[in-house]
Amino acid sequence: MPELPEVEVVKRSLKRGIINLSIKKVIIKTNKLRYILDKNKFRLIKNKKITEIRRRSKYIIIFFSSNLSMLIHLGMTGKFFFRKKNVSLNLSFYHNNQKEKKHDHVIFIFNNNLRLIFNDVRKFGFIKIFQKSNVYESSHIKNIGPEPLSKNFTAKYFKNFIKNKNRSIKDLLMDQKFVAGLGNIYVNEILFASGVNPFKKINKLKNYDIFKILSNTKSILKKSIKLGGSSIRDFINISGSKGNFQVDNFKVYSRSGLHCFRCNDKSVIKRNRIANRSSFYCEKCQK
Ligand SMILES: [Zn+2]
Known part of the structure; x- marks a missing residue:
């Protein structure tokens, strides 16, 4: 999707x-x-x-x-x-x-x-x-949270939103009312880059976890837009298909059973399927 x-x-x-x-x-x-x-x-x-x-x-x-x-x-x-x-x-x-x-x-x-x-x-x-x-008032977009690349997606907003709530960080990042546009692929990538386990409860997040999640969200999305944007060709330059451009850039998504890029050969990526959504993570370096 x-x-x-x-x-x-x-x-x-x-x-x-x-x-x-x-x-x-x-x-x-x-x-x-x-x-x-x-x-x-x-x-x-x-x-x-x-x-x-x-x-x-x-x-x-x-x-x-x-x-x-x-x-x-x-x-x-x-x-x-x-x-x-x-x-x-x-x-x-x-x-x-x-x-x-x-x-x-x-x-x-x-x-x-x-x-x-x-x-x-x-x-x-x-x-x-x-x-x-x-x-903008339609039911489709009316209640969507801030754009992750906007100035409104800040640590202050993040901490305020999670106050008195107890759910997993994965669940939070997937929630469109919290932040707009993230889905299973990017949430897995963001949490891997941040060293945060997808099942970690949000009331257990430290300040530095929140800062890492925020900055990785912004940088991973920006990088991906740049890669995707540069992959678009003009009519005159069409030279056939190149397959799925993104896959080479995933660090954790769909890599179950493969070694962790951070721990190298010491750990393999786990896959855990909950509510029809697969979480990919390294048990060793995502706490
Ligand atoms: Zn690891």
Whole structure:
């Protein structure tokens, strides 16, 4: 499932490709993604220019030259492709430009004939049209916590939030009301980098644990955005797929049974599956 860095990379690619373009036509090929696609509402964005594209948590918001905006969530498998002159370009981290046409659900055609295709195998993503003034008040994003890369995600905020609470640090970091956009992959990576066991109770966290978690959250996300961003190619430079770009950069995620990078050969990474989510960690150096 795409997490904050992946969504940020898609947002940046969209910004590069479609800002200031106008929508000539929207082709909707399914009735329903996660929610019903309201065709009448999509008619309203015809001939409207894209003036701004933002990300909030794992959501992308596209603003039009009218009072409308479009809220997008990629769900589990949602991907955007640009298509021009029979060439497709995947806008995500994953270079694979191959896609099955039967999973193309929404196609936006722009005034320069560029096509933006929303392809989603599992159909768990969604696209909804909102009044600009209502989009941040929608139930999807209204109660989401601060952006981890913003100035609002501080030690003071962290300590205040965890006061009188007793849950695991993993559970806390996954909670979108605490902080926006983190998912299982990045939470595992952040806790490994911080030397904190995912099952540690938050009332046992020391000040330096909190500082390490905060600074690793920011640095790991930034690094990942940079890696993902630089992996995006232009149309003219498309030279096939390169596979999953991220995996080489994981320090702990999906490395169960392999040696710990910090303890070297003295310890192996454990995997513990709780509530359908795998925690990967080193028992020796994550306390
Ligand atoms: Zn270790």
